[in-house]
Amino acid sequence: MNKELVDKIKNNPDYKELVSKRSSFSIKLTVAMLVVYFAFILTIAFDPALLGTPICADSVTTIGIPIGIAVIIFAFVLTGIYTLRANGEFDDLNNKIKNSIKEN
Amino acid sequence: MHMNRILLFLILGTLAVFASGAIEGEVKKQALNMSAIVMFVIFVGATLGITYWAAKRTKSAKDFYTAGGGITGFQNGMAIAGDYMSAASFLGISGLVYLKGYDGLIYSIGFLVGWPIILFMIAEPLRNLGKYTFADVASYRLRQTPIRTLAAAGSIATVILYLIAQMVGAGKLIQLLFGLEYEVAVLLVGVLMILYVTFGGMLATTWVQIIKAFLLLSGASFMAIAVMAHYDFSFGSLFAHATELKGIEIMSPGGLVSDPISAISLAVALMFGTAGLPHILMRFFTVSDAKEARKSVFYATGFIGYFYILTFIIGFGAIVMVFQNPQYLDAAKQAISGGAPILGGDNMAAIHLSHAVGGDFFLGFISAVAFATILAVVSGLTLAGASAISHDLYASVLKKGNVDSLKEMKVSKIATVILGIVAIIMGIMFEKQNIAFVVGLAFAIAASANFPILFLSMYWKKLTTRGAVIGGSLGLLTAVVLVIIGPTVWVDLLGNAEAIFPYKYPALFSVTAAFVGIWFFSITDSSHNAEQEREAFEAQYIRSQTGIGAEGASEH
Numbered sequence: 001m002n003k004e005l006v007d008k009i010k011n012n013p014d015y016k017e018l019v020s021k022r023s024s025f026s027i028k029l030t031v032a033m034l035v036v037y038f039a040f041i042l043t044i045a046f047d048p049a050l051l052g053t054p055i056c057a058d059s060v061t062t063i064g065i066p067i068g069i070a071v072i073i074f075a076f077v078l079t080g081i082y083t084l085r086a087n088g089e090f091d092d093l094n095n096k097i098k099n100s101i102k103e104n
Numbered sequence: 105m106h107m108n109r110i111l112l113f114l115i116l117g118t119l120a121v122f123a124s125g126a127i128e129g130e131v132k133k134q135a136l137n138m139s140a141i142v143m144f145v146i147f148v149g150a151t152l153g154i155t156y157w158a159a160k161r162t163k164s165a166k167d168f169y170t171a172g173g174g175i176t177g178f179q180n181g182m183a184i185a186g187d188y189m190s191a192a193s194f195l196g197i198s199g200l201v202y203l204k205g206y207d208g209l210i211y212s213i214g215f216l217v218g219w220p221i222i223l224f225m226i227a228e229p230l231r232n233l234g235k236y237t238f239a240d241v242a243s244y245r246l247r248q249t250p251i252r253t254l255a256a257a258g259s260i261a262t263v264i265l266y267l268i269a270q271m272v273g274a275g276k277l278i279q280l281l282f283g284l285e286y287e288v289a290v291l292l293v294g295v296l297m298i299l300y301v302t303f304g305g306m307l308a309t310t311w312v313q314i315i316k317a318f319l320l321l322s323g324a325s326f327m328a329i330a331v332m333a334h335y336d337f338s339f340g341s342l343f344a345h346a347t348e349l350k351g352i353e354i355m356s357p358g359g360l361v362s363d364p365i366s367a368i369s370l371a372v373a374l375m376f377g378t379a380g381l382p383h384i385l386m387r388f389f390t391v392s393d394a395k396e397a398r399k400s401v402f403y404a405t406g407f408i409g410y411f412y413i414l415t416f417i418i419g420f421g422a423i424v425m426v427f428q429n430p431q432y433l434d435a436a437k438q439a440i441s442g443g444a445p446i447l448g449g450d451n452m453a454a455i456h457l458s459h460a461v462g463g464d465f466f467l468g469f470i471s472a473v474a475f476a477t478i479l480a481v482v483s484g485l486t487l488a489g490a491s492a493i494s495h496d497l498y499a500s501v502l503k504k505g506n507v508d509s510l511k512e513m514k515v516s517k518i519a520t521v522i523l524g525i526v527a528i529i530m531g532i533m534f535e536k537q538n539i540a541f542v543v544g545l546a547f548a549i550a551a552s553a554n555f556p557i558l559f560l561s562m563y564w565k566k567l568t569t570r571g572a573v574i575g576g577s578l579g580l581l582t583a584v585v586l587v588i589i590g591p592t593v594w595v596d597l598l599g600n601a602e603a604i605f606p607y608k609y610p611a612l613f614s615v616t617a618a619f620v621g622i623w624f625f626s627i628t629d630s631s632h633n634a635e636q637e638r639e640a641f642e643a644q645y646i647r648s649q650t651g652i653g654a655e656g657a658s659e660h
Contacts, residue, residue: 001643001653009646019649026224033224037217037371044210044357045367051206052356060347061340062355068209069416071217072409078220083402086228087395094650101652 005101012100018093025085029078040071139468140281147315147476148296154311158304165509168305168516169236169491170389173656175310177396181403184387186313187484188215188378188404189320189411191273191477192543195451197412201419202427202453205346205354208419210361212412214371218378219408223401226379229562229648231388231397235655237488238385238554239496242561245640247569247633249501251557254576256496258553259382261580263489264526265546266383267482271531272539274478280448281455281471287532294528297482301490301524302517306390309483316480319473321407324414327454327470330461331421346423354423366607373611377547380555383488394651415454422453425460432456486523493519541592544609548587552579552614560622562648565641568634571626579618586610 009015043050051064162168175183193215201208234240239255271290278289300308335341347355361367378384388397426432428444437445446456458470494516499507557576560567587593589604607613626634647653 001647006643006646009650009652010642015646015650022649030221030224033217033220037213037375038368040213041210041361041367041371042364045361045364048357059340060343060352060355062206064206064356065209065339065343068206068213069413071213072412075216075220076405076409079223079402079405082220082223083398086398091395097650098652 008101009097012097014093014096014100018090018097022086022090025082029082033075033078036071036074040067139465140471143468143472144282144475147472151300151308151312151315151479155300155304155308158308158311161307162305165236165513165516167307168513169386169495171305171307171310173390173392175390177391177399178403179310179314180387180391180396180400182317182407183310183313183390184384184400184404185407185411186317186320186480187383187387188408189317189477190270190481191277191474192269194320194324194415194477195277195454195474198415198419198422198454199451201416202422203450204358204360205350205420205423206356207358207360209416210357212415214374215378216405216409216412218375219401219405221375222379223398223405225559226562227388227397227401228394230385231391231394232648232651232654233562233644234389236386236389236495237491238382238558239492242557242572243500244561245637245644246561246567246572248504250569250573252496252500254573255554255557256492258549258576258580259492259496260489262382262546262550262554263485263492263523264530265542265549267485267523267527268530268534269539269542269546270478270482270485271527272534274475274482275531275535277474277478280452281474286535290528290531293478293482294524294531296479297486297527298521298524300479300483301487301520306487309487310390312483313480316473316476317407320477321411323458323470323473324411324418326466327421327458327461328414328417331417331425331457342420342424346420349427350423365612366609369607369609369612372615373544373547373551373609376551376555376615377611380550380553380558382492382554383484386488386491389655392656393654418454418457421461422457426453426456429460482527486520486527489523490516490519538597541587541597544592545583545587548583548609548611548614549580551611552583552618556615556618556622565638566626567622568626568629568637570629570631570634571622571624574625575618575620575622578621579614582614582617583610586614
C-alpha cells in the first residue's frame, strides 16, 4: 500500500466512520463478555456458596446451573450480535471505501 | 501418480496393521471390540478416501496450508469446533462433571469465553493481514527473522506439548477401547495423522475435522437426549437422582478454583490462550475473507457451547447410570482403594454411559468417535507445527522469502513426517508419566508469548521488534519457569514437599510480564529501525480494518 493510497483512505469519511464505530462496538462487546465472565468466576472464588443456593426451597437444582448455562448462551449471542452488525452495516461501509479507491 | 501409489500402499499398510492388532485385541474384549472396530475402519476408510481426493487438489503451498482459502464460514466453524473439541474436552470434562458435578461446568465455560474475544479482536485483522501462519501478522511490519523465530518457537512449543497430551490420551484410550497394545495405538494415530497431513494438507485436515465434529455432536446429542428421556426431560429429576447418589455438594462450586488469584489466572490462561493457539489461528486463513472469518467464529462458538452443555448432561447421566453400576465397576481397584472406581478411571465415564444408553453398538460408535476426535485434533496440530517450521523458519528466516511454493510445500511435508515421528516417540516415552501439566503449559505459553505479540502487533503503533522479542521471550520464559516451580511439576511430578511458586496457573503473572516487557522495551527503543516500524503501522492498520490488499482465495 503506497503513501498516497494510505492518505486517501485515512481521510475518507467512510473509513473514519467504520473504524470508530467498529472499534467502539468491539470494545463494548469485549467488556460485556469480560464483565460477565469475571463476575461469574470471582463469585466462585469469593463466595462459592452463593451459586449453591437452591432455585426454590424443595429443589436440589442450584441457581449456579441456570447461571452457568446462561454464560454459555450469552457468549454465543454476543458473537451473533457482532456478526450480524458487521456483516451488514460494517461491510456496507467497507464496500463503499473499496469502491472509492477503484474510481480513479 | 507416484504419490498416489505411495498413498494407496500406505492405506493398505495401515489397514493391515490395524487388522492384525484387532485380532490380538479380540481375545480380551470380544463383544466390545467388533462394532467399534468396524465403525472405526469405516471412518478411517472414508477419511483416507478424502485424503486421496484432497491430495489431487493440493498443488501449491497455498493449497497445502489453507486448502486454497475457499472454505466457507459454516464449514470452517464446524472445522474449528472439530479442532477445539478434543478427546480431552469430551472425556475430560464429562469425567470432571461425573466426579465433581458443577466444577466441570465452570471449567468448560472457561474454554468457551475466549471465542467471543477472538471474534471481536483477532479474527478479522488476522485474516486481513496474514497468509499462512499468525507469524505473518506478527512480523508484518517488524523484522522478519527475530519475530518469526520467536513466533515459531512459541508455536512449536505449544504444538508439541498439546501433541504429547493427545498422543498419551490416545494410546490409553485405544488400549482400553480396542484392546490394542499402547505402542500400536500410538503408532496407528501417528501414521494416520502423517498420511492425512502430508498427502491431503489443510483440505484433508479440514474435512477430517468437519466429519469428526459432526459425529461427535451427533453422538453426544444422542447420549444427552437418552439421559434426559429417562427423566421425562426434567432436569430437576435428573439432578435429584444424581444428588441422592453423590450428595448435594455436586450442585455447587467445589475446589476447582479456591482463591481469587488462581481463579483469575486460570481465566486469563483460557481466554488469551485460546486466542494464541497456532492450530486455531491457522484456520482463519482457510476462508476467503473477513466476512467468512466472522461467520466461522459465530458457528464455532455455537457448536462448542452446545457441546459443553451436552457434556454437562452426559456427566450427570454418568452419575446416575454408571456410578455404582456393578457392570462398570473396577472390582480389582475397589479391593485396594475402596470407593466405587469405574473401569479405566473417571475419564471413561462418557464411554461407559454410551454403553448404558445404547448398548454395544453405540459404545462402538462413541469409541470410534473418540478415536476420530484424537485424529482430527492431532492432524490440525501437526499441520500448524509443520507450517511454523516450513513457512516461518525455512522459507522466511532461512531463505529470506526466496523460495518457490513447491519447494516450501515439500519442506512442510518433511516437517510433518518429522513431527509425526516426534509425536509417536514422545507418546511412547510419556506413557507412564504424569502429564497433567502439559495442556496447562501449552495454554500458558500460547497466552504469554503468542497472544501478546499478535495482539499488540495488530493494535499498538509503538510496538517495535526489540519490544516484541524481549517481552515475548520474557512471557514464554516466565510461563515455563512458573509451571516448573509450581505445584503441578515441582510437587506432583518431582516429589518436592512444597512448591516454590504457589499457584497452579501462571498465566496472570506471565501474561503481565509479557505485556509489560513488550511495552517497556518498545517505548525505550529509539533506533532508526523502530521509527520505521512505527511509521509502517498506519498502512498495516488500514489493511487490517478494510482488507484492502489482503490475500484472496486461490483461483481453482
